[in-house]
Amino acid sequence: MFEPGYLALYRSGELEARAGRLRRRLAACDICPRRCGVNRLEDQRDFCRSGRLPIVASVCDHHGEEPAISGTRGSGTIFFRHCNLKCVYCQNHQISQGEGDPDTGEIDCSTLAERMVYLQTLGCHNINLVSPSHFVPQIVEAVLQAVPLGLTIPLVYNTNAYDAIESLKELEGIIDIYLPDVKYASDSQAMKYSQAHHYVESSRAALKEMHRQVGRLVPDPDGIAQRGLIIRHLILPNDIAGSPDSLSWLARELSPEVTVSIMAQYFPCHRASRVPLLSRRISLSEFTEVASLVEELGFENGWVQELDAAENYLPDFEREGHPFKD
Numbered sequence: 473m474f475e476p477g478y479l480a481l482y483r484s485g486e487l488e489a490r491a492g493r494l495r496r497r498l499a500a501c502d503i504c505p506r507r508c509g510v511n512r513l514e515d516q517r518d519f520c521r522s523g524r525l526p527i528v529a530s531v532c533d534h535h536g537e538e539p540a541i542s543g544t545r546g547s548g549t550i551f552f553r554h555c556n557l558k559c560v561y562c563q564n565h566q567i568s569q570g571e572g573d574p575d576t577g578e579i580d581c582s583t584l585a586e587r588m589v590y591l592q593t594l595g596c597h598n599i600n601l602v603s604p605s606h607f608v609p610q611i612v613e614a615v616l617q618a619v620p621l622g623l624t625i626p627l628v629y630n631t632n633a634y635d636a637i638e639s640l641k642e643l644e645g646i647i648d649i650y651l652p653d654v655k656y657a658s659d660s661q662a663m664k665y666s667q668a669h670h671y672v673e674s675s676r677a678a679l680k681e682m683h684r685q686v687g688r689l690v691p692d693p694d695g696i697a698q699r700g701l702i703i704r705h706l707i708l709p710n711d712i713a714g715s716p717d718s719l720s721w722l723a724r725e726l727s728p729e730v731t732v733s734i735m736a737q738y739f740p741c742h743r744a745s746r747v748p749l750l751s752r753r754i755s756l757s758e759f760t761e762v763a764s765l766v767e768e769l770g771f772e773n774g775w776v777q778e779l780d781a782a783e784n785y786l787p788d789f790e791r792e793g794h795p796f797k798d
Contacts, residue, residue: 474698476626477645482619490642491616494609498524504556504605505636505674520554521574526610527553528577529567531587532794533594538733538775540689540697541628541651547600548591548625550584551795553577556606557632557666559655561708561744566789568603569742581610585618592625597696598649600628608639615646626698629682633675634668640681649689649697650682653704654722657714665712665750676721679703689731689773702774706735707762710749715762719769728770734762736777739786754779 481487497503498512508518515523533546541547553576555568562568579587588599604611615627626648633652654675656662662671682701689700703722707715722730736759744750759779766776787795 474626474692476624476648478615478627479619479624481645482616487612487616487619487646490646491609491612494612494639494642498609503608503636503639505634505670506556507636517574520556520606522554522606523575525578525580526584526607526614527575528579528584528587529553529789530795531591533591533596534600537600538651538702540691540695540702540731541598541600541649543597543694543696545595545597547598547628548588548594548596549600549602549630550587550591551789552601552603552607554606555603555632556634557668559666559742560747561665561738561741561750563739563741563786564603564789565742566787581613582617584610584614585616585621585623588614588618589621589623592623596625598626598628599623600630600651602630603632604629605631605635605639608643612642612646628697631678633678634671635674635678637677637681640678640685644685648686648699650686650701651704652679652682652701653706654679654718655706655713657717657721661712661714665747676725679722679726683726683730688727688729700731702731702733704733704735705762706738707754707758708738708750709752709754709758711758712749716765719762719765719771723769723771729773730771732766732771732774734766734774734776736779741786 500509501512506519510516510518512523530551534549535542535546537547553567628649628651629647630651656671659672662668686700690698692698738754740751763776789795
């Protein structure tokens, strides 16, 4: 029987020790690569608009992730508010960059723990933590409190890959499945469209660390992920994502055996309609070029999304209940 790593860490006392170390780092926050240095324990805020407590936008059983994540019973998804990037095309912009009271959805860590266990009672295959990078201490604290409540399913860290290595190392053995994006191959593009300094260096170091921790994807007999790495890449129009460079780097520096998820669902959300190079969906030729490259580089594990998938994956966090279409 597969057992998530956080259970052994709980029994040894290491999970509690890591929660304490991460909590102390909030006093001069260096949780993500921005290293803003504000005292979040005193609810000081900077780029991510987040203080001491986790801020949650939605908790649901999500059936639109990769087959190894959603399976037949769905992925128990927790969407955190705010983000440490500001992508002009973000499809989750209602919660990642929304205006108004930044505390909307603020809960304590014990409530977050209860919501994790609630998703498990729904039969979800895993707990899927979306936009977690700025809430790593709060997540670890919640897992610490969720274990005595009965949490036993894998944890998915669903991230933009703008993660600090020091934070990822504290997650070793806690996170079973890493689900990062590789967004850009150019720091100038990352800065222009996501306000991210040194994105390429930071994200590639993070991907290497995630791969070191969990390795290649390990599914159960039904094809549901238990452990491992799945790397997402969203094709952007006009090759703004630098797909050839990023995919070549993955094959060369990690392995062609790494599981990749090539996403064709780009839609000009948020401010993208006002940015000429991002104001349209990707073309058939852009899609075909990246799909062919995946084959040429020898990637054999993963998925290539259908080109007409765009509007099927757009969430609405202002609708009642579930943010995705029925």
